Amino acid sequence: MSVTAVIGSQWGDEAKGKMVDILSQNAHIVARFNGGDNAGHTVVNQYGTFKLRLTPNGFYNSDTICIIGPGVVINLNTLISEIESIQAKGIQLDNRLWVSPRCNVIMPWHPMLESIYEKAKGKSQTGTTRRGIGPTYADKVSYNGIRLFDFRDEYILKEKIQTQLSVKNPIFREFGLKPLEPDRCLAEKIQQYQILAEFVRESFGLLQESLAAGKNILLEGAQGALLDNIWGTYPFCTASVPLAGGAAAGLGIPPGKITRVIGVAKAYTTRVGGGPMPTELFDEASEILQQQGHEFGTVTGRPRRCGWFDADLVQFTSQLNGVDELALTKLDVLDTFESIKIGVGYRSDQKSSSLSHYWEGDAHWLESCKPEYIEVPGWKQSTRNVKNFADLPVEAQDYIRKIEELVGVKVGFVSVGPDRDETIMV
Ligand code: IMP
16 A cells, blocks of 8 residues: 655655556555645646546546545636546546545635635735635635535535635725626536535545555645645745645545655756745746747746755755655756756855845745855756666766765656656655
């Protein structure tokens, strides 16, 4: 039996989808536990190309059950179009897709509230994906959320919509936005729910049975640990818990049952949206990373900010998640560099001789920190077709070993291209 959590070790977009794709081939269950349709990855397989934001990446293995756990927030429209696009390719989802009725639903007012807050923050805005994720989780934790459970009784749903709009519509009026009509919201959501109703069922029992039966379960994290609502660069973070610990609560499985945690990190660093990023580059190297790495957001299309690998951050997130092994992705993007830098800590106080760590301060403090680097030689040749660690250029091997040493975790996988077989098992 294995219960493996695949976690983003940076600010998201670490190419977790590819790792989940590889590992899902032996999985009985693939389960999402956090976030919503702010996540996004493209899956290419024998059935075609799929752009997924919510559906766990394992749907194309006919024996794999996909679970969207209660820690996820659902945009009903997004889920409907994903299911339709999967079914259109002849893939059966009946009895294979389980969406927990405990999931909170993103309602039409959530993106509206988000845009009001983002506008008000001006230059300090979080730079969200504008899917309404933050306000949906905010309503969830303040007992104002609407869950899929509520759709089972139209009277309950109607009452909840009316209550929420009695508070939210005055805000919209105040900010010059058109108030929402409760009856229209109700009709629209009921119609969407009817399409999804057959997939809505609690997965708790199934997961407990599967744990007892020793099945392989893959926990698919969305976003990255540095976007965590507590440990991330708050308020430049997301609203959910993208940590291994979040998988337990977000699915209803005991933490001690997670047998393996894989931290996925790019061989460099990227981030989308606002907030500090100590090793960010603004020169030609940044452009190379962006172009070679196709660093544009999947959900918003925004160019991603690029910089050198930050070992202090990945050491922190590895400790936070209890990472057993790292999957280092997109190593090939570094193929053309003469030399490569690795961030090893920060200078926050010019007088102090010791380096500071990420966890010592907040986002404001991190913004003022200067990264300290070591520089290592590049390998200046393609790694795209390399299948074994020993066949990597010696400088690339040294780069990986250096990362292991600085982070304190072994690298178990190295990805040298987007395809499944462009992966070195170390
Ligand atoms: P939200 O999750 O849409 O509220 O956005 C909050 C912050 O998290 C923003 O900086 C987003 O760019 C970032 N973010 C959210 N989801 C992802 C993701 O899947 N990959 C990378 N960044 C993300």
